Amino acid sequence: MTAIDARDVAEQGTRSFNGPLVSVLSVAGFLLVWFVAAQLADSRLLPGPGAVLDYIYRETVHGDLLTELGITLWRVVASFVVAMVIGSVIGLAMGQMPGLNRALDPWLIVLLNLPALVIIILAYVWFGLNEAAAIGAVALNKIPNAIVTMREGARALDPGLDEMARAYRLSPLSKLRNVTLPQLQPYFAAASRTGLSLIWKIVLVVELLGRPNGVGFELHLNFQLFNVTAILGYTLAFVAVMLAIEYLLVQPIERHSTRWRNKPV
Amino acid sequence: MNDTRPAGVTSRFEIRIEGKTHFSADGTSLLAISDFVLDVKPESMTVLMGPSGCGKTTLLRIVAGLDDRYTGTVGIPADARIGLMFQEPRLLPWRTVRQNIELVAAPSFSEADLDRLAHAVGIADMLPRYPQELSLGLARRVALARAFATKPDLLLLDEPFVSLDERTADRLRRLLLNVWQERPTTAILVTHNAREAIQLADQLVLLAPRPTHVVAVETIKVPQAERDPKVIDAIHADLLERYPANFSAC
Numbered sequence: 001m002t003a004i005d006a007r008d009v010a011e012q013g014t015r016s017f018n019g020p021l022v023s024v025l026s027v028a029g030f031l032l033v034w035f036v037a038a039q040l041a042d043s044r045l046l047p048g049p050g051a052v053l054d055y056i057y058r059e060t061v062h063g064d065l066l067t068e069l070g071i072t073l074w075r076v077v078a079s080f081v082v083a084m085v086i087g088s089v090i091g092l093a094m095g096q097m098p099g100l101n102r103a104l105d106p107w108l109i110v111l112l113n114l115p116a117l118v119i120i121i122l123a124y125v126w127f128g129l130n131e132a133a134a135i136g137a138v139a140l141n142k143i144p145n146a147i148v149t150m151r152e153g154a155r156a157l158d159p160g161l162d163e164m165a166r167a168y169r170l171s172p173l174s175k176l177r178n179v180t181l182p183q184l185q186p187y188f189a190a191a192s193r194t195g196l197s198l199i200w201k202i203v204l205v206v207e208l209l210g211r212p213n214g215v216g217f218e219l220h221l222n223f224q225l226f227n228v229t230a231i232l233g234y235t236l237a238f239v240a241v242m243l244a245i246e247y248l249l250v251q252p253i254e255r256h257s258t259r260w261r262n263k264p265v
Numbered sequence: 266m267n268d269t270r271p272a273g274v275t276s277r278f279e280i281r282i283e284g285k286t287h288f289s290a291d292g293t294s295l296l297a298i299s300d301f302v303l304d305v306k307p308e309s310m311t312v313l314m315g316p317s318g319c320g321k322t323t324l325l326r327i328v329a330g331l332d333d334r335y336t337g338t339v340g341i342p343a344d345a346r347i348g349l350m351f352q353e354p355r356l357l358p359w360r361t362v363r364q365n366i367e368l369v370a371a372p373s374f375s376e377a378d379l380d381r382l383a384h385a386v387g388i389a390d391m392l393p394r395y396p397q398e399l400s401l402g403l404a405r406r407v408a409l410a411r412a413f414a415t416k417p418d419l420l421l422l423d424e425p426f427v428s429l430d431e432r433t434a435d436r437l438r439r440l441l442l443n444v445w446q447e448r449p450t451t452a453i454l455v456t457h458n459a460r461e462a463i464q465l466a467d468q469l470v471l472l473a474p475r476p477t478h479v480v481a482v483e484t485i486k487v488p489q490a491e492r493d494p495k496v497i498d499a500i501h502a503d504l505l506e507r508y509p510a511n512f513s514a515c
Contacts, residue, residue, distance in 0.1 A: 160355050167329050167349040168369040168415065178368055182359040260359045260395040 047229040055233040065234070069241060072215040075131075075203045079138035080195060086139070087146025088188065094147065095154020111144040116202050120209055129210040138202045145198065146191045153187030185257055193250070200242060278305040278419065278451065280328060282337040284476075287323075297323055298335070299476040306468060308449040310489070314462040314511070315472030321455035322352070324477060325423050328453065341419060346371060348417030348450075350425045354404035356396040362407050363392040371416035379414070385447070386410045386440050402433040406440065413444055420445075420452040426461065438464055442489050459512055463500050464492055471511045480511060 031049050038048030047055075059065035094101040094108075123137035157180065165175045207216025215238050222230040285298040297320045305311050313321055326332040328339055329349050356365045366379065383389040386406045396404055405425065412420060425441070426434040438461065445452065456462050462469055463485065471480040483504065487496055505512040 160351070160353065161357065163326075163331055164349075164351065164355045166331055167347060167421075169347070170369070174368070178357060178360065182357070185359075260397065 045226075045228050047232065051229055052232045052236060055229045056237050059230075059233060060237075065237060068213060068215055068218050068234070069237060071213050072200075072203060072207065072238065073241060075135060075138070075207070075214065076196070076200045078135045079142065079199050079203065080192075082135065082139040083142035083146055083195060083199070084188075084192065087143045087191065088150045090143070091147040091150025092154045092184075095151040095157075101151070108144055108147055111140070112148070116141045116205065120202075120206055124210045131211075134203075134206045134211055138199055138206055141202050142195050142199050145194060149187050149191040149194075150184065153184045156187075157183055189254055189257075196242070196245070196250075200238070279303070279338075279340040280305065282324070282327060282335055282339070284337070285320075285323060285327065285332075285335040296476040298327075299478060301337075301478055303470060303479065303482075305451060305453060307451050309467040310445065310452045310454065310465055311468045311470060312462045312466035313453065313455040313470045313472055314459065315455075315457065315477070316474060317457050319472055319474030320477035321457075321472065322423055325421050325453065325455055328419075329421050345418040346415050348412030348415045348420045350405075350408050350412045350420075350422045352424045352427055354396065354401070354408040356404060356407055356411070358396050360395075361392065362388060362394055362396065362399070365396065365407060366411050366414045369411055370414040374414050374416060382410050382413055382444070385444050402429055402437065405429065405437060409437070409441060409444070413448070413450075416448075417450055420450045422452065422454040424456055425454070426458075427456075434461070441465070446489070459501060459504075460497055463497050463504070465489065469504075471508055473511075481508060 035048050035050075038046050038051075056065065090104070094104055119140050120137045123133045123140070127133035127136070161179050161183070165179045170179070203214070204216035204219065207214035208220045211217055215234050218234050219231055222228075222234070280301070280303045282298050282301040284296065284300075287295045287297045289295065301324065303311070313324065315321055323332065327335055328341065329347055330339075330341075356362075357368070360368065363379070366382075367374075370379070379392075380389070383392060386409055388403065388406050388410060391399060391403060391407065396407065399407065409425065412422070422441075426437050429437065442465065454462075454465060466483075466485050467489075469483040469485055471483070472478070473480045485500060487500070492500075501512065
């Protein structure tokens, strides 16, 4: 088979495996493997998908699952907003001011490499076991990533469009809205994407170490009770929330804001 | 677009650049422009012609107020409205053609003005499209419309038809003349193309490089509308005889 034939076959393969069907099959396959493994193990340390779904249902109707999910989600959103606002401002400033970049760059590297756990422990020790310390600690873990991404965005701004804006005497606000922000949009989207996933993982650690509620707290509680069904139930429920955010919020917004792209000439 | 403009704004512009020095990345300096003096007459087309790399774009950027690191004076009022057409279209890819034009348009620029202008440059069907859907020739038309939409007191054109095939470039030059004659505007165009310069200029300024200075200023009396290929050939032959160094290469 020649290289071209091989590519044709590969292309046909991808074409027939397109669409949402593949995603559904993939999830169904995973559930099947899980089910079989649980049957073979026959242990309360590996409950099957049925038992976990049943737990989620019962906790949703009779228990606190929705409340705990809501509390964790609020912490994710609050940390995300704080981290993205501070990270974007500092990142853009560093991208456009070489002097500031040189001054802050060592601290950026320190912060990037400081383990999340250290920041969380110090935040609790210094500021107490409170909500502000928790959200601040999570945000501080995300800020350096946001800075790095937005700094690249600021460096990639097109000087040609900047000149156009100056030649046509656009007001600073109009320039920001029409020229600068649209160029930063892909960087902001990338920072948000990685940000959300990083933040929700760290929020669970923060809750585990020092909050009296939330998904992380419940996981900690059920870990002490060796209740694996509850651990898997809470995890699955929160993953479902994050998937919903990705598919119902993040992706539609991204499609809307990049609708001008990839139009054939 | 026959609006009334405040008297004085479109009067004579005097450009007097005593010196402009370029600093390259390795720190060496190069005198780019020296003792450049030019009177731009109101409502006329001044064409600066010189070989590539002779500082024409630098000159235009100074006039447009994009570069203030020079010695001298550019007598353009601070409130003068400028329309600038770059070598590349420089449209905002995330805004439609209509939005690109309306973003910079003069406050008095009405929907009827947009309609007339879009028809004049042949982009009426393109208004809801995004720039990436357009060919380079169409994008240049949009850039031209955008420059006129500011109802400029001073129109600056930086090799606006470079890297187009000759037929498209020729059609765009005619469009430029049509729109320009409908609303006479003080305009400065730079080009390295002799025939383009002869086709468009009222006042033809010949430049020499390193440092950029004026060799001669020629006034072309034949109205632009009457300059068919034969007339252009005749003017070209005449200029070639008198300025062989400037015209032999073209």
